[in-house]
Amino acid sequence: MFQAAKQLKLQRNSSDDIHSVDNGNTSYRLNLYDQPPLYDVTVEDFETSALDRLRILAEIESSAARNRSWDETKQVTITQCGKYLPLNSNSALGIDVQAERKKDQLGHFVLRLAFCRSEELRRRFIRAETTLFKVRFETDDSNERRAFLNSKEFNWISVSDAEKTKYESQLQHFIGKGDLDNEAFYKVKWTTIPDLVEKRKVFLKGGYAYVPAREQASIIYAAFEERLEAALLATSRAIPLVDEDTRLNPILDNLAQGFIAGVPSDWVASAEHTGDGITADMVDSLAKKHFPLCMRVLHQSLQKDHHLKHFGRLHYGLFLKVLGLSIDEAIAFWRKSFAGGPGSDKFDKEYRYNIRHSFGLEGRRMNYPAKNCLQLHSAHEAGCPYRQLESSPENLQSALLSSYSASGLTINDLPEILAQVKKKSYHVACTRVFEITHSRSVKKGEGLGDGESVTHPNQYAARSIELEKEGKEPKMEVDFV
């Protein structure tokens, strides 16, 4: 137990009203996050609340990268929120809404600390958070939403009846056949809502925009964005003051990284997915049908050269372990794959130990998880091929075609994938390949299901196998074994 509150308080100039928010209780589901959490949290809560929120934000980001429509984005976000960060309205029974809201608030403020550090991160964080806020605002209970709006000051001026009469003919345009007397208008400086001005959705006069009630949400989104931006800047100036804490900084660094590759997930327990585990003989056919490009590349070069360098063995070995290859099968698999390479003695001496080690049977006896996408991105050897071949698109193209043309990838799909790679959205490119090669059961934009993106090679493979089991994916006609 330690006091993260101490750090978070730095964002506030005064702490006069600590007592009123001491326990972090909030009366509304929506939150403009103008109050930081001022209570003790555990390091674990500190990290998990942020990680769970990050999963949602990362999905929102990849929605944008994949040009999902607003409705699709909304749906994906709602699903993800339900999974990781449920947030119920006051009317919800039997649910500790305060605990949910605390987690929401804490996660937001931790991520502020992680993302205030560069302009790029700030910009992306603001965009994703604003989208999340929009989704929640749109899905909020209308009574609670009204109460929430009344509780805040948004710097708008209600347009008086006299003014309404003055601009009657102009204002009428924006409410169609509605009755002007009953329709509320709000007046704000036009600079606060440039998007509405751009689309001519407001009446402009003397630098003020007259916003019809149904566009009111835009003012709130703009206010949310503006406040968050200012707060992040303030935080970035304050953050050097917390740099002495060595417990928090690694967590924050890690979180900032996570935005780049989606959230790192430790993919475990896939044995249930694949049934009784797999045998050495099955690996080759599984590779051709279900492996992501990184593992396909390793598998192919292992088959071709009867050898893999250290990191290749490490990444591929752990991947196969998590996929469900038992220790005995693993040794059999590697021995077979190295045939023609080292003799049996040399294999036992040099490689057997490493394999057993990676299963937690030697040395430290640590059951290592398989590497996730984030780790593969930063690997120098045997890492993410989308990233490593970014600078040589021809090689990436031929690798993609040779690996996946049997599962339906055509030359016409390549430009889209390469465009994502060029944008450095490697996980988006990978997810798109998954969608294309599983087009019989997965629609564009669905990703691995519920719109999730690829964040782990095992997640990719397990989902692929699962789809086949569900019988949605007809069997390949030819097995190449």
Place this chain on the structure above:
Amino acid sequence: MALSSDLDIDPTSEEVLLTFYRRLYPFKQLFKWLNRGPERTEKESRLFPYREFAFTLRNDAYLRYNSYPSDVEMKKHVCLLTPSRFEIGPVYSAQPKDKKTVRPAHFKPEKREVVFDIDMTDYDPIRTCCSDADICRRCWGFIAVAVEVLDTAIRDQFGYTQLLWVYSGRRGIHLWISDQEAFELTDDQRKAMVEYLTVIKNGKEPGKRVNVRFGMKDLPPALKDACQAINNSFDELILQDQDCFGSQEGYETLLSLLPDAKLASRLREKWSDKPDSPSYVKWDEMKAEVKNLKDKNARQIMRNAMEDILLQYAYPRLDAEVSKHRNHLLKAPFCIHPKTGRICVPIDPERIREFDPAKVPTVGQLLAELGGAGSSNTSGEHKDDWQKTSLKPYIEMFEQYANSVQEKQVKMDLSW
């Protein structure tokens, strides 16, 4: 191109440019305007010294990221370089001349006047008098309508008051808006403002270019006002002077904009007999056809289409890219246009219709006036030499503008 007779001087020669910059160019007023106030304290003086100037030299080399502590240093350097013209950029977060030594993250465009650029070439598909770089008194009518519409819209709807209209020297006009709020707009806000004011996109392409209503809806109030303003000059400019529908090509363009195919073919039949009948006759015939439509709905559709035609033919055609980003450069007022030799002089929007591009002083004319006014000695400072030339009213107008930008600023400061 018609050059006036007193232009036997090459407006791009070093000698001409040097005399012009030394004796005539209003550096002092330029400084006053861009510095938005008198001398400032150290902390406040991040305006003029942080402003980018870009020079086009006589050999067409382009020098960017110049900046100066004040007008004196600037004048010195300009006289040394004698550029054929120069452009004004934004105020950066560091002095532009230090660009190479500051970290890129610390060198960002921060503020600048909101600028608009209207160029006659965007009107090529509809003007009948000239094309490309040419401009005559008659095509100026388009610019005049554009200035009237835009000036009113910006003052009335956006509430800005410090507008400076500047003749671009040949076939266009620039607008600088210096109000504090405008000066500090972000790129997003600038983009919103331009899009709001833009009706005609890709004006050079043929076909219907106006798409501002959603379904059957009325025009938004802002464009309704613009339509009204255009209506006043439409008759004179489009129907009489330009006679836009006076040829077969012209009226076919008009017919292609009509949504009612039957009505269009009736008119085509009528007009093909005498394709050269004047535009206003054709316009009236079209109006009569619309009036005779029995279906109320069809009549409304045609009325809307006619409003759209008004906009397509006379609404200001903006070069949007110039206005959207703070880091865009725009030619400074009072530069010499290298092809015409004319000075880029400010124009009073109230009297835009009286403005005649052909009467704008050329550099040759000005130098002749200087010579006529006596002492053509090349040494020493030439304070206020411009008062002896026909540049005088323009510089006075500019000075007044610079003062207005300044006064507001001081008042603002006092209120704190």
